[in-house]
Amino acid sequence: MGHEAAKTNRLRDETFKAKYFSGHVLDIGCGTDPVVPAAMPFDLEQGDANRILDYLAPDSFDCVHSSHCLEHMHNAQAALMQWWALVKPGGFLVLVVPDEDLYEQGHWPSLFNPDHKATFRLDKPSSWSPVSHDLGQLVGALPGCETVEIDRQDRGYDHSYLHLPRNRMMRHWQKALRWCFRKWNKDLYRPGPRPRWTGPWLVRFNRWLEVPIDQTRGPAVAQIQVILRKKSAD
Structure with missing residues (x-):
């Protein structure tokens, strides 16, 4: 989560940070690296984010930020x-979650993070995922919610990763090799940076086999960000 949060924060300029991350800021799921130095961290050491109202009072923060944490909650x-x-x-909620098509790539349970309990989509009427949430609808159900911005972020993501289908015989061989290679090549599915030995040849081989890889282990992002404002009481 910290790796993705740091990459996301590099996409934000100082104007963004001054506008949304001022005042009393809470960062849920940030570990030891809050979104801004003055933010109050809330992670496993502070308690259970599924029941955060057991620890913190309502209407306490000018901004609540969370990056790549909601997908780990038991009930998003x-x-x-x-x-x-x-x-x-009058305050803000800034939320970042993985985009299910860019990150999970049609596979559930997650190939890349087995602790994920939900997936998220944007502007799709349906999903291949049995635990999918339309993020627009999810935040639209929040009381007094005004959506300031919601967008899919894919900087550095290679959308041409998968090749077009090949002939039937080639695809049978591909399927068998893909099964064997995924069983052997577990390092591609472990969290964290890709091991040094996984060079460009391995990426090209995975591409040929149409084996999904986690592009976010490099500089790419594969996520949805939403900024919400809580309307002031009349």
Whole structure:
């Protein structure tokens, strides 16, 4: 989570940070690397983010930020409702989650992070994932919510990774080799940076086999960011 949060923060300029990350800021799931130095961290050491209202009072923060944490919650909708309750009227919630098509790539359970309990999509009526949430609909259900911005972020992501289908015989061989290679090449599916020995030849071989790889282990991002404002009481 920290790796992705740091990459996301590099996409934000100082104007963005000054606008949204000022005042009393809470960063959920940040580990030891909060989104801005003054932000209050909330991670496993501080408690259970699924039940964050057991630890923190409602209407306490000018901004609540969370990057790549909501997908780990047991009930994403219920957890998000509690996080939203922490935001003061007039304050902001800045949320980043993986995009299911760019990150999970049609596979569930997740190939790249077995702790994921939910996937997220944007502007798709349906999904291949049995645990998918439309992020627009999810945040739209929050009381007093105004969506400032919601967008898919894919900087550095290679959308041409998969090749076009080959002839039937080639695809049979491909399928068999893909199964063997995925069983052997476990390093491609472990969290963290890709091991040094996995050079460009391995990426090209995976591409030929149509084996999914986690592009976010490099500089790419594969996520959705939403910025919400809590309307002030009249």
